Amino acid sequence: MPDPEKRFAEEWRDAAYNCFSSGHKFCREVCPVMQVTGNESWSPTAFHANVVAMEQGSLEVADVAADYVNCTGCGACELRCPNSLFTGDFYRFRTRTVDLVKGVRSLAVRQEVHQPAWRRWNELTAERTHEPVADGVSQERVRDWAQGLDLTVGGETILFVDCEAAFYRPSVPRSVACVLGLAGYGFGLMNEQWCCGGPAAEMGYEEQARRFAEHNLADWRASGVRRVLVLDPHDYITFTEDYPKYFGEAFDIEVVLVVELLAALIREGRLAPHVPVERTVTYHDPCRLNKRKGIWQEPREILRAIPGLTFHDVDRVSQWSYCSGAGGGLAVEKPELTAKISEMRMGKAAELGVDTLVTACPWAERPLTAAGEARSIGVVDLHELLAESLGVAP
Structure with a gap:
């Protein structure tokens, strides 16, 4: 087994055995992939069992990498897992299947084991600095959704608009901008917004994800940004989980989910x-x-x-x-x-x-x-x- 795989298996050994040995498999009931396929190789239990096999030298990441495509990262399995429900409060243990899946995907990419569509998607994202969610995606068009709204660039508070909304669903960020304007809540836009990097990280392209994160944080700091408004749940996960992991205490930007902000403005x-x-x-x-x-x-x-x-x-x-x-x-x-x-x-x-x-x-x-x-x-x-x-x- 190559050294990176050995280190990975050692890191995840205890968590994998904890899942593999329980035998409950309640996670299958709530897994959306399992519900429509019934394929046991694509179950949360199997994702952990594979690590057990890797640790024992029976499998390598190339043998199972394609199986790990079949996860949406929804996290339902973690909530349903008895190991989280029954031992979480006492032992401070939570099953981390989502992190495990991301870890295997990242390991596979480092070992040059690629999934074809993911590889092409991330190549295009690297070229354009935005995901290929629609025709005409380019840095020059990332703020097209805001035309006519008289929004400034920079400031203490900015709105980050994900690739899907910016290029494919522009009426969503326009609606957010109009609603916040009605409430008198001021905000600006990034000087040069790149993809958040979250999708790259989820597909295993962590080096690219970190590069995008470094660019965005540098852009925020250069513009005096202290607060980032986020309308997309995927960006919210990236900014509240991935960015703190990348930058540690140096990441001191407040991240605000727009849905929570709007509910508060209604209450007020x-x-x-x-x-x-x-x-x-x-x-x-x-x-x-x-x-x-x-x-x-x-x-x-x-x-x-x-x-x-x-x-x-x-x-x-x-x-x-x-x-x-x-x-x-x-x-x-x-x-x-x-x-x-x-x-x-x-x-x-x-x-x-x-x-x-x-x-x-x-x-x-x-x-x-x-x-x-x-x-x-x-x-x-x-x-x-x-x-x-x-x-x-x-």
Whole structure:
């Protein structure tokens, strides 16, 4: 076994054995990939068992790297794992399957074991400094969504707009800008915004992710930025988990999730939704908010503040097993599997008799919209819905 694989197996040995020896496999119930494939090699349990086999010298990363594509990074398995539920409080132990998957992917890339679509995606991202989410992606167009909004560059507070929203869903950041402007909440934009680097890290291209992070942090420091507003849950994970890991205590930027900010502005009376929106809706919890960060109340506060809505909800624990399939790079390497997961999620919405599924994740919106067409269920972004009710929809 090559030394990097040996060191990795030693690092993850205890966590892998802890999972492998428990035998409960409750994680399979909530894993979106397992729900649509039933493939045991793609289960959270198997991801840990492979490390046990690597530690014993029975497998190498090249033998199993392709299996680790089949994870959206949603984190449901960690919540459902008895090792987290029963021993977490006492032993301060939590199953870290998401980190393990990212670790194996990174190890594979360092060992020159690549997945073809991921490799090409990251090559294009490196060339353009932005992900290839649409035609015409380039540094020169990263602020096109803000045309006509009279926004400044720099300042103490800036809005970071992810690649998907900036190039493919520009009405989402425009809605955010209009709503914050209505509330009198000032902010600017980055001088030269690159991709956050999170997707590269999730696919195993950690060196590229760090390079992008270093650029963005340097841009913030040069412009006097102290606070970064984030509308995308994936960016929120990157800025609150990856960047602190890269920079340690030197990362002293406050990261604010826009959904939480908007809920607070409504509570303070600075925003008052008043235009009725006549829809029957349910809410899709983005995995990286509900499952990964425990953020579920604020989106529902916003929905309940919008007049005209008929809101059919399910509890947040039930949504542990709900996923769009768009995370963790799955949609890049296996779009057909993402489509199946989105179709399953839309089936849950159809059971509630709604005409609209609301989400707060630009990345989830694309596959969910495709799945909703067959059921005549529309997909609407929460930020846009609020802007409509406030009368400032772009």
